[in-house]
Amino acid sequence: MSGHHIIPMKFLLGTAGALFVLTALTVAVHYIHIPAPFNIIVAIGIAVLKASLVAMFFMGLFWDKKINTIALMLSVVFFVLMVGVTMLDTMFRDKPFGIYDKAPAPPATTSAAP
Amino acid sequence: MTNTTKPVAIREFPVEEFPETHYLNATKGLKSWMLTLDHKRIGLMYLASVIFFFFVGGLLALALRLELWEPAQNFMDAETYNRVFTLHGAVMIFLFIIPSIPAALGNIFLPVMLGAKDVAFPRLNLASFYIYLGGAMFTLYSMAHGGIDTGWTFYTPYSTNSGSAVISMTFGVFIMGFSSILTGVNFITTVHKMRAPGQTWGKLPLFVWSLYATGVIQVLATPVLAITLLLLIMERTLGIGIFDPALGGDPVLFQHFFWFYSHPAVYIMIVPGFGIISELISTFSRKVIFGYWAVALSSLAIAFIGFLVWGHHMFTSGQSELSTVVFSFLTFFVGLPTGIKIMNWVATMYRGSIWLATPMLYAIEFLFLFTIGGLTGIMLGALSVDIHLHDTYYVVAHFHYVMMGGTVFAFLGGLHYWWPKFTGKMYNETLAKIASVILFIGFNMTFLPQFVMGSQGMPRRYFGYLEQFQTLHQYSTVGSWILGVGFLLVAYYLIVSLVKGAKAPSNPWGGRSLEWMTSSPMPAHNFEHVPVVIHGPYDHHQPIAEFRMGIDAPHHDTTHA
């Protein structure tokens, strides 16, 4: 596929339309008050969907050379790694599992202590 | 894309020896250098700057070592000492070692090795050089205005409160980050899009592979440094409270941010060095590199794994026990691709006809020093050992073995290897070998005692120390003088070479990659023809004429591979 693809009008207008609808949807969902973890999941899910539409059709990745998509995905992957690995610390800071405070073997009572 | 290429005729293009006009004198005048878009000239300007800052950082190091001659105050006070070690670290890392191999040697040779006329974005390349200089100006400014005493890591909360020139220093580093990013973007694009006809990924010189992996790290990691330093600057100016515990922030989070860049940055520093060593060992053993794909892909593997191990700098920071365990575990994986490289280099030398010219001498010294640095790194990666050794001279010795024994020796090897190519002059081989041995001895004398001191509990960055360490500290200081003498000798014979060195032939070492298939120094556009690659870059068993192929046409109009 060539990077020179001229994106058909119906794709551009359709994408914009879908983005408008999804924006309305995400606001509507906000006012419904979905219970705790799911509200974030839905909000982020809609945002990811919108972002994919922008990347594929406005930015033309759908027709473009694969390497450009790979570059974008790489940035997402490394962002997720950064979040995930940082949270291994921040989420578990007050949950020690005692790697430092294993009691040392009790000193033998017969040792020649000075 | 249409692939209806007409069959093209190729023929050998003999190399013009000792050309009258080349890239150094194709155009004249200061302006033709300041505004040049030629990657070779930009690389040379980078090289000069980088060597200058290495000199500055080296003087600072000598001052530090001299101060440590005695356990108590010698000739500078504790505050000055703190500023000098911070500056030594910051100058060596941000101004010397990060741009050293990629932006200087890489800039000169990456396009030539690809058979391209230039990098993909010559103007961005020039911009990156001036951005680098701009950042360096800020660093010098903060040096003049009170200096900075936080250490090169700028840890909060000290860096948010310390009364020194933290803002100008971090802003300088922030600016230099852009320069690094531009270099990375340029190199990746160039490797993807500018390869000569016939040069498949499997025929790329390993130096190019290593620069590619470096570019990937630069592009993925450097922006995080930028945002970290921006947040730090905001913390100092506005008190945004994200990192400052006094304002409800979390200083350990700063360390996560900082090391998400700075650990991969360690590989920005060393991976190009690996690339040089691959070139040297194959050329001077007259053998195909052992395990081409293993060496090439291990660079990418290092780039990837390097992003997952940053927490091993933070074992004692108070991060969660879970993450210390995970980071320690992951850290060992970095040893795998690195070990693969060492094994393959040694296997390449096995039964080769080894020519112990100066560059090869550096390569072999590299193998010794880097292996010591790498193995001590494994010890430091082990959680239980690191708790004992954290922030001691053991760490200092470890990263000097990796960074100086590794990268600087590789840089010197590359400098001597390509010196005839980009200057067109030979240097004094005897003096070069003597200097190399002096550097090797001086280096070990400086840093081996530091392993011992560290394991006995000498903390790093301390101004005063217990008297029991004095003998070892003095050994180390004498070693630093030997190092200084070695570098002066290198500077001496290289300057002599520039002034009255013998003219260099186009291929003094019998290399097989494309940079040896053009004149020394190269023509302004690298090649007078479109080179065609039919053999791998280390196929020493193939006739050399077949490495000098080019498209036989006065005006080329073929599509790129």
Next chain:
Amino acid sequence: MSHTDSMSANAHVQHHFVDSEQQFDSAKLGMWLFLVTEVLFFGGLFVAYIVYRAWNPELFTLAATQLDTVMGGINTLVLIGSSLTMALAIRYAQLNDAKKSFWMLGATIAAALVFMVIKYFEYTHKFHLGIFPGEAYTFTGIDHPKAHIFFSIYYMMTGLHGIHVLIGIGLIGWLMVKTKRGAFSAEYYTPVEITGLYWHLVDLIWIFLFPLLYLID
């Protein structure tokens, strides 16, 4: 390939490229790599956001009530609209219609300015209440010791995004000048294309900022 290989059509090809195609592909890959750095640049702020939200979920719910969902929502629609006009500007440049391309670029700038004006009203309203970033924070309406950190993150994220919008306005203005001078055609429109990529990324980041900052319940 659709374009001719006559000398005039290839006047834009720089000496070190073999042909127009190679130059275009290189420019595009270079821009995508730059966008990768942008993603990770903002990524750092998102990490700070996620870490603090995970630590203080109740703070984020409380503090988000101070943000105006309507204004944020309108701004989202404005930016999406500007992305559409930007994509259309590229399309018209590809179709050799410089006039329409020019007007679409103008519409993009207009939308960007609307975005900045709304942003201005949002900021000044908060300043009026004493909601400043960092130590200058004096608002007492949120009963939480770390309320200032939420707004520090808010100002950093929206502020950096705003700077990107301003840079975009500058770039698109430059494109308008070049378009007016007839610099672009079906053979050569690389600057329009890669500025478009940049502009879409600015939109893309806002798509995440909007629900994360304004729509917390």
